[in-house]
Amino acid sequence: MTQETVAATSEAVLDREETISRDELEALQLSRLQHTVAYAYDRVPLYKRKFDEAGVHPTDLRELSDLGKFPFTTKEDLRLEYPFGMFAVPQHEVARIHASSGTTGRATVVGYTKKDLADWAKLVARSLRASGVRPGMKVHNAYGYGLFTGGMGAHAGAEALGCTVIPISGGQTERQITLIQDFKPDAILATPTYLLTIADAMMKQGIDPASTSLKYAVLGAEPWTEEMRHELETTMNIKACDIYGLSEVMGPGVAGEAVETQDGSHIWEDHFRPEIIDAFDPSVVLGDGEHGELVFTSLTKEALPIIRYRTKDLTRLLPGTARPAHRRMGRITGRSDDMIILRGVNLFPSQIEEIALRIPELSPHFQLELTRPEGQRMDQLTVKIERRESVSVEGVASAAKVLQQQIKIHVGSSCAVDVVEPGSLERSNGKLRRIYDMRPKA
Ligand code: DLL
Secondary structure, eight states: OOHHHHHHHOOOOOOHHHHSOHHHHHHHHHHHHHHHHHHHHHHOHHHHHHHHHHTOOGGGOOSGGGGGGSOOBOHHHHHHTTTTTTOOSOGGGOOEEEEOOOTTSSOOEEEEOHHHHHHHHHHHHHHHHHTTOOTTOEEEEOSOOSSSHHHHHHHHHHHHHTOEEEOOOSOOHHHHHHHHHHHOOSEEEEOHHHHHHHHHHHHHTTOOGGGSSOOEEEEESSOOOHHHHHHHHHHHTOEEEEEEEETTTTEEEEEEEOTTTOSSEEEOTTTEEEEEEOSSSTTOEEOTTOOEEEEEEESSOSSSOOSSEEEEEEEOEEOOSSSTTSOEEOOOOEEGGGOEEETTEEEOHHHHHHHHTTSTTEEEEEEEEEEOOTTOOSOEEEEEEEEOTTSOTGGGHHHHHHHHHHHHHHTOOOOEEEEEOTTOSOOOSSSOOOEEEOSOOO
16 A cells, blocks of 8 residues: 555544543543542642642542642642652652753653553544544654653654654754655654744755655644744645643643644543633633633643643633544643733734734744843844845845834834844754843843
């Protein structure tokens, strides 16, 4: 059978939990939740202490809404319990460890039992399948391998689905292109900005990115917009879907997007119970459709059960579509700690991406610089953005003005726009840094 027939003929066989009713799913959530809070209380001293301090006991969880009585867990808790204080199983039962890079403080360490790894692989497989990937396909995995959960998490999921995995990791862009040309993968897994780097490098080599064998991309690990989806889909002639996750909750595959609807990632609610809270008043749990901070409780994890983890990701919950029982998450606007407050106006890099990509002369390569000019009390935002290769230097003067005006209209803040030469801004190998804060430290 050729690759084309694999893609065209194999109908997706869904997990039973993907097709159950909302009532059945909520009953499953309740029993798993009751088990998880009791398990965490009995096995992790931090949870026992926090529950006791808040005056709640696992037996208080009688219905799903009772979860709101339980205390939150934060990244700070994981840091304070560094390295293994939050593990609920003895070390010999921990089959794998991952960790955050720790560039902004102590690393956060997470662990998995063999069963956790199997569940994780199943959920990544489910996400990839939802996004169009099928058993038998070749999958080029450009998420970084190592302590970051992206590479190995995506790898195990693609293997579990029955794909042929090409474990290239992030970086070495020239080599990525050679292997895409030679191995002819059907799908690519990468951060959206790294896929952009690859497409860009192809064009520089005179290769049309739309001419490769790639048909699907499953992208995540950083915020991206509908405009970026459109950019990547048209440049590369692919279908691009979202995959979401975070190491503290599991890794990639907490939620995944269906290729037939492309309307946001379905949260796999048989394994995670999501809530949206008011980021400024966390005691308020918001209803579906309302914007706020996403909070997760794990329902099946053994090594690191996580209760009401504050992700800092800002989004909203929407009803399920392609998988009706599982709610979707809206696109992540940004993280509450990535929000720029510029002269009283809140701003996220994704808003700039959305606006810039609607201006044909401007490329998706941009960065935001925050400065406080000498002797001034006001902060200054400069959007540095590359012009498209096809547009002349003279042709971009008006585009810069349009960007400035559109930011003023849609975001409400004044900024400077500096259109720079193609290829002059830093490219990503994984998660791209968009914000450069050069303001003097207080
Ligand atoms: O980035 C896990 C992952 C790997 C997800 C590969 C998808 C693909 P962390 O390094 O712990 O884990 O970073 C988690 O990245 O809280 C979000 O802020 C952001 N993030 C992850 N996926 C998305 C997405 C991995 N699809 C943090 N859209 C999260 C927007 C995302 N932001």
